[in-house]
């Protein structure tokens with residue numbers, strides 16, 4: 001393991017300090033959440049729902065933890081010199097849950113992430129961490145894929161990166177066109193994958209269910 005400083009990832013998010021919500025703000029948010037839930041028909045005066053506004057906010061807070069960054073991504077296992085160029089390193093399916101920034105409703109699915117190492121490699125679990133980091137926030141599938149690909153480029157300086165996301169969007173399934181069962185598929189290529197159709201085929205073949 002080398003001692004080079006870990007690459008600093010572009011978080012594209014708010015600073016951690018802004019995510020700490022002061023008690024007074026939290027109480028105000030609870031009142032607003034209660035008002036919204038009640039306006040749409042929830043009876044907040046039952047044993048089951050009395051704490052729902054607070055639970056709803058806590059769930060939202062957890063679901064957007066990606067804005068806090070992931071310190072372990074950078075500190076616990078810095079990129080290592082493998083000493084040799086290697087073939088395709090692929091991880092997946094990595095399950096994820098994200099919130100659509102247009103409707104604030106979840107979209108969830110699976111990611112496959114691959115890279116062709118140049119001289120550096122990272123622990124496989126970091127690929128999962130990168131996916132979760134960019135999923136746990138308000139986003140769109142397209143940006144999420146770009147951010148995962150760019151983070152991997154920053155972190156390991158690989159020869160190529162491939163990211164494949166397949167997700168079900170509750171905003172289309174629960175409302176609007178009510179497309180139950182449909183999936184949105186997006187792929188993102190960096191480096192070698194842009195130039196090498198065989199490599200793209202190998203990746204897509206390997207991630208077939």
Ligand SMILES: [Zn+2]
Nearest residue numbers: 100102103171
């Ligand atoms: Zn949406």
